[in-house]
Amino acid sequence: MASPKTIALDxxxxxxxxxxxxxxxxxxxxxxxxxxxxxxxxxSRIEAALGRHPALAAKSRVVHTDLIVAMDEKPSQALxxxxxxxxxxxxEAVKSGEADAAVSAGNTGALMAIAKxxxxxxxxxxxxxxxxxxPTIRSECIMLDAGANIGATAGQLADYxxxxxxxxxxxxxxxxxxxxxxxxxxxxxxxNEDVKAAHALLKSIDALPLEYKGFVEGDQxxxxxxxxxxxxxxxxxxxxxxxxGTARQIGAYLKAAMTSSxxxxxxxxxxxxGFRVLKEKMDPRRVNGGTFLGLNGIAVKSHGSADAFGFxxxxxxxxxxxxxxxxxxxxxxxxxxxxxxxxxxxGSSAPQSSAGSALGKV
Amino acid sequence: MASPKTIALDxxxxxxxxxxxxxxxxxxxxxxxxxxxxxxxxxSRIEAALGRHPALAAKSRVVHTDLIVAMDEKPSQALxxxxxxxxxxxxEAVKSGEADAAVSAGNTGALMAIAKxxxxxxxxxxxxxxxxxxPTIRSECIMLDAGANIGATAGQLADYxxxxxxxxxxxxxxxxxxxxxxxxxxxxxxxNEDVKAAHALLKSIDALPLEYKGFVEGDQxxxxxxxxxxxxxxxxxxxxxxxxGTARQIGAYLKAAMTSSxxxxxxxxxxxxGFRVLKEKMDPRRVNGGTFLGLNGIAVKSHGSADAFGFxxxxxxxxxxxxxxxxxxxxxxxxxxxxxxxxxxxGSSAPQSSAGSALGKV
Numbered sequence: 116m117a118s119p120k121t122i123a124l125d126x127x128x129x130x131x132x133x134x135x136x137x138x139x140x141x142x143x144x145x146x147x148x149x150x151x152x153x154x155x156x157x158x159s160r161i162e163a164a165l166g167r168h169p170a171l172a173a174k175s176r177v178v179h180t181d182l183i184v185a186m187d188e189k190p191s192q193a194l195x196x197x198x199x200x201x202x203x204x205x206x207e208a209v210k211s212g213e214a215d216a217a218v219s220a221g222n223t224g225a226l227m228a229i230a231k232x233x234x235x236x237x238x239x240x241x242x243x244x245x246x247x248x249x250p251t252i253r254s255e256c257i258m259l260d261a262g263a264n265i266g267a268t269a270g271q272l273a274d275y276x277x278x279x280x281x282x283x284x285x286x287x288x289x290x291x292x293x294x295x296x297x298x299x300x301x302x303x304x305x306x307n308e309d310v311k312a313a314h315a316l317l318k319s320i321d322a323l324p325l326e327y328k329g330f331v332e333g334d335q336x337x338x339x340x341x342x343x344x345x346x347x348x349x350x351x352x353x354x355x356x357x358x359x360g361t362a363r364q365i366g367a368y369l370k371a372a373m374t375s376s377x378x379x380x381x382x383x384x385x386x387x388x389g390f391r392v393l394k395e396k397m398d399p400r401r402v403n404g405g406t407f408l409g410l411n412g413i414a415v416k417s418h419g420s421a422d423a424f425g426f427x428x429x430x431x432x433x434x435x436x437x438x439x440x441x442x443x444x445x446x447x448x449x450x451x452x453x454x455x456x457x458x459x460x461x462g463s464s465a466p467q468s469s470a471g472s473a474l475g476k477v
Numbered sequence: 478m479a480s481p482k483t484i485a486l487d488x489x490x491x492x493x494x495x496x497x498x499x500x501x502x503x504x505x506x507x508x509x510x511x512x513x514x515x516x517x518x519x520x521s522r523i524e525a526a527l528g529r530h531p532a533l534a535a536k537s538r539v540v541h542t543d544l545i546v547a548m549d550e551k552p553s554q555a556l557x558x559x560x561x562x563x564x565x566x567x568x569e570a571v572k573s574g575e576a577d578a579a580v581s582a583g584n585t586g587a588l589m590a591i592a593k594x595x596x597x598x599x600x601x602x603x604x605x606x607x608x609x610x611x612p613t614i615r616s617e618c619i620m621l622d623a624g625a626n627i628g629a630t631a632g633q634l635a636d637y638x639x640x641x642x643x644x645x646x647x648x649x650x651x652x653x654x655x656x657x658x659x660x661x662x663x664x665x666x667x668x669n670e671d672v673k674a675a676h677a678l679l680k681s682i683d684a685l686p687l688e689y690k691g692f693v694e695g696d697q698x699x700x701x702x703x704x705x706x707x708x709x710x711x712x713x714x715x716x717x718x719x720x721x722g723t724a725r726q727i728g729a730y731l732k733a734a735m736t737s738s739x740x741x742x743x744x745x746x747x748x749x750x751g752f753r754v755l756k757e758k759m760d761p762r763r764v765n766g767g768t769f770l771g772l773n774g775i776a777v778k779s780h781g782s783a784d785a786f787g788f789x790x791x792x793x794x795x796x797x798x799x800x801x802x803x804x805x806x807x808x809x810x811x812x813x814x815x816x817x818x819x820x821x822x823x824g825s826s827a828p829q830s831s832a833g834s835a836l837g838k839v
């Protein structure tokens with residue numbers, strides 16, 4: 116748990132650049148003293164910020180670049196013009212092995228495109244996905260795809276299940292994470308063809324490195340029904356943003372209710388400790404960080420408007436995934452799964468051939 | 478606003494039957510004295526319940542039937558065996574003109590199937606949708622499709638926009654309701670092909686009976702960004718249930734926070750008026766009632782577990798829609814829209830032919 120890890124940071128990404136990235140990294144370093152950093156971007160701005168964080172400065176190396184990818188740049192533009200930028204170089208550092216993970220608060224589409232080009236998808240993965248952490252009543256779950264792709268075939272959904280499970284194993288420390296397919300009902304006949312076929316596929320394969328729980332509905336995500344929620348990116352993105360919007364909406368209701376009378380105001384003041392508990396629980400900064408899953412390397416996207424506290428959560432996440440050996444395990448899982456799929460009868464619930472049992476422990 | 482209207486009720490639908498339907502109808506009658514009812518189901522149970530509500534009994538007629546559609550019956554079964562049931566007869570009463578709207582708390586899939594068969598889709602509508610009321614910070618919006626169909630073509634999404642707008646006009650009393658297409662981003666290049674094509678279609682037609690606002694994202698629904706949110710039924714159902722689940726989740730957080738210390742408990746007691754305001758605001762019973770839109774008649778689905786208060790909301794909704802002449806207006810809107818689509822150049826933003834201007838006021 117305390118192996119030294121190096122995180123490559125896009126110091127210029129997000130709405131604030133080094134003024135948030137540097138104090139964020141400093142917070143994360145306090146929690147994980149085994150960390151060191153490479154910061155890419157404007158050297159003088161980064162060093163000015165590091166001046167206020169001597170402990171971090173001692174564990175950091177700065178690589179200057181003037182090139183940045185703008186927040187509104189299209190992925191295709193970023194691919195053409197982004198080489199050598201503060202967003203591109205951290206991913207190259209991961210690829211070369213200099214760094215164990217990259218974190219950027221920059222433009223999501225550009226980061227995804229560059230990460231795919233530089234790190235390349237894991238063999239067998241057609242479509243990397245974005246995994247989001249989702250707070251639940253029990254603790255947290257992982258939801259993917261949060262919007263990297265629109266639509267997904269049954270095979271891609273099954274890959275998402277394995278990718279999400281590998282991430283859950285890395286950060287929740289459960290050996291066989293529970294996985295559900297998000298659907299409009301829990302009966303077998305419900306849903307679109309891809310979802311039904313993915314369900315049949317996940318049910319048919321034995322010895323998956325996950326516990327497949329079948330369909331889950333939207334209201335079960337926040338109940339913590341499963342560790343991993345799998346859905347194609349259109350509905351996944353809408354679900355994630357709808358949950359965020361609903362939380363904000365209820366926050367507004369609560370504020371209005373607590374200022375609706377003098378008694379409410381006094382009560383809210385007396386109960387301020389309780390409201391602080393609630394605020395912490397609902398703080399979106401605690402679960403900041405979308406992860407690109409399915410690449411040969413770890414790339415975490417912090418929210419563009421994150422403050423230092425939020426950015427630190429994204430760095431923590433990158434560290435945990437690097438520290439757990441996520442990529443090696445994920446690559447092996449995907450390989451084993453695709454091997455089972457391509458070997459007739461292997462590992463399926465149907466009576467097994469000897470080839471099937473030989474594959475039982477891939 | 479006070480024209481006499483007759484509502485046909487499936488008295489046996491839902492988890493409770495007449496013991497909820499009858500007091501629910503009684504509550505609605507208090508608010509809308511111009512209402513009368515036909516109740517279908519077990520005569521002795523209905524009359525026993527009516528005995529406690531003499532004002533309602535005076536405005537009600539009971540039609541006995543022993544046949545009911547079970548909550549777990551498949552739509553295909555319900556179609557085969559449901560004729561003459563307490564779910565089927567109210568829809569026939571709407572079709573014959575005896576009643577102005579039907580309300581059932583029974584099985585959604587069965588009700589949708591029977592309603593489609595009995596009431597038939599409006600000419601030009603390929604797929605009726607389920608519209609749900611969604612509470613927002615401003616007031617309420619309508620979201621459709623909440624799950625009647627999986628997937629939707631561009632033309633079907635445009636029809637949903639018109640259907641939702643007609644309902645918004647009926648119950649929110651705005652002449653040109655604002656409509657947004659739910660998407661994963663607000664840039665033109667985002668989303669799947671159907672959504673992009675629907676966007677182009679809605680932008681291209683002039684003189685729509687709605688104000689098309691372009692794409693909206695999941696977090697804008699609860700902010701009340703538009704009166705009508707249009708999305709295909711898979712993502713729509715997931716969004717709706719995710720919002721419900723998030724609201725419940727935050728309710729649980731709030732309860733835990735307010736009992737986390739003695740001070741919090743005391744504060745919560747002092748502020749109980751405020752919490753009552755919040756509870757009312759978040760009460761899911763206030764917006765109970767999914768509406769089947771696109772049929773030649775009004776059919777409202779109450780939640781199966783609704784209590785009398787919740788069932789009364791569904792009856793109120795049925796009344797408002799009947800009272801506003803929703804179906805006639807919706808039929809005219811759809812007809813005009815399809816006419817514009819099928820007349821080259823008519824009503825589009827392109828330079829108009831004389832045929833186009835002749836159609837300006839269809």
